[in-house]
């Protein structure tokens with residue numbers, strides 16, 4: 001990295017979907033990387049051999065202290081990533097997603113760490129009744145416990161980060177897709193549909209399927225993190241999304257046409273806590289840090305081929 005804003009990065013959640021793509025990019029940029037992950041969702045084999053791996057919980061001070069050894073910048077990706085799980089499991093969600101963030105901030109103090117990037121989410125926003133892009137000033141009235149905890153984490157990150165001498169930045173990711181997304185029944189509609197279709201099962205669309213999302217490729221999420229690391233982003237919040245709206249019905253139709261032509265998607269009631277529409281206006285990220293998405297519209301070809309290869313062994 002030319003201007004050397006960091007030599008050794010900690011990536012919490014670095015065995016997970018976004019985290020492991022970020023780890024690979026940071027290593028390719030010439031940084032040393034430590035990963036802290038409890039492997040509750042992530043996989044050990046996702047962490048490249050060149051990275052130092054600390055298996056532990058982000059709420060555990062000793063594990064965090066170990067992981068922070070020699071580190072001069074932090075990417076906090078570790079979280080329980082499920083709106084649906086947060087509805088009933090709100091205490092556990094807040095314990096990890098807010099409590100873990102506070103533990104990390106506490107242990108980062110006094111170590112000379114500068115750049116500190118927090119992975120937040122579009123879920124911090126109020127519901128959006130139209131698919132018009134929303135910018136960072138859109139009402140922050142989350143409709144899920146997951147969103148509430150992420151919003152509180154953001155506020156601590158920026159407020160405490162500044163008083164602790166960090167250069168804190170918040171990135172609000174929209175719906176992220178790409179190869180090797182951690183498969184769960186709850187997160188990542190593209191990955192869920194591909195898995196169903198490869199098993200010969202019918203993908204299930206919630207509600208009328210006309211809810212629109214901003215699907216942003218994981219490579220573009222990673223490049224937003226790199227742009228924030230290199231640029232002057234201290235104290236800032238940025239949306240990370242393409243601005244392009246795609247309905248869940250369009251995703252189902254596109255994947256069915258590719259993987260199981262002629263099949264019809266199933267349907268189920270709309271899910272609590274999920275926004276009707278969530279499309280990013282990422283002008284601030286473009287204008288401040290020169291970021292732009294390499295895939296301005298959803299492009300799942302590499303995801304399909306990744307899982308086809310994985311299924312073929």
Ligand SMILES: NC(=O)c1ccc[n+]([C@@H]2O[C@H](COP(=O)([O-])OP(=O)(O)OC[C@H]3O[C@@H](n4cnc5c(N)ncnc54)[C@H](O)[C@@H]3O)[C@@H](O)[C@H]2O)c1
Nearest residue numbers: 013015016017018038040041042057058078079173176182
């Ligand atoms: N995937 C998306 O569409 C999306 C959208 C918005 C924001 N985000 C945010 O991006 C970040 C990464 O999400 P992801 O999609 O890669 O999810 P993921 O589940 O694949 O990765 C999260 C990682 O955190 C680890 N983890 C969970 N609890 C932990 C704990 N207590 N201690 C240590 N590690 C723990 C998991 O094992 C996993 O490897 C999260 O903060 C998430 O909220 C994701």
